[in-house]
Amino acid sequence: AVTRAGARPGDLLLVTGTLGGPGAALAAWSAGGVPTAWARERFAGPVPRIAEGQALAEAGAHAMLDLSDGLASDARHLAAASGVSVVIHPEQLPVGVGCTPEAALGSGEEYELLVALPPAAVDALRPHWDAQQQTPLTIIGEVQAASVEHPAGTVRVIPRNSPGSVRVEFATGHDHFSPS
Numbered sequence: 001a002v003t004r005a006g007a008r009p010g011d012l013l014l015v016t017g018t019l020g021g022p023g024a025a026l027a028a029w030s031a032g033g034v035p036t037a038w039a040r041e042r043f044a045g046p047v048p049r050i051a052e053g054q055a056l057a058e059a060g061a062h063a064m065l066d067l068s069d070g071l072a073s074d075a076r077h078l079a080a081a082s083g084v085s086v087v088i089h090p091e092q093l094p095v096g097v098g099c100t101p102e103a104a105l106g107s108g109e110e111y112e113l114l115v116a117l118p119p120a121a122v123d124a125l126r127p128h129w130d131a132q133q134q135t136p137l138t139i140i141g142e143v144q145a146a147s148v149e150h151p152a153g154t155v156r157v158i159p160r161n162s163p164g165s166v167r168v169e170f171a172t173g174h175d176h177f178s179p180s
Helices: 021-030 037-044 050-059 071-082 101-106 119-132
Strands: 012-016 063-066 084-088 113-117 137-145 155-157
Touching (some): 012 084, 012 119, 050 063, 050 113, 063 071, 071 101, 071 113, 119 137
Antiparallel strands (some): 012 113, 012 137
16 A cells, blocks of 8 residues: 655656546536536546556555545645655646646545656656556656755645746645535
């Protein structure tokens, strides 16, 4: 079993699939509209990524969890459990049609996988992934050592080509107990 507690500084952060569908469906319904077929299907019929999780574990994943609370929240869970901080590059997020990276960061009930893998494992896995899996696997960021400035559990969303002080504001993620 690969838990959320093993991410190490230097690991790459990756996600399976395409993000934002469940959040887009809820936003459409909340506004009195109708979600796209893709967004509705992502909300109503999530597909567990069991084969993908097994392949990632065999490839040497240090940490992994499903995105049930949204990428922003679940990245925070991984970082806190592992005693590290993480950086997510929003322009690298695999978002669905009509979704923004900011919306995808907060979209819950995704059931895609967030995984921390060493770069060498990603390089070794990449040639076989597309042949063996139909689910995309995308590098979205990296794991960094916790510090005074960025303590364990910190998630920073920083566009790749911007100064380190630039941050993108995003929702905190899905809350199963929220009344809305």
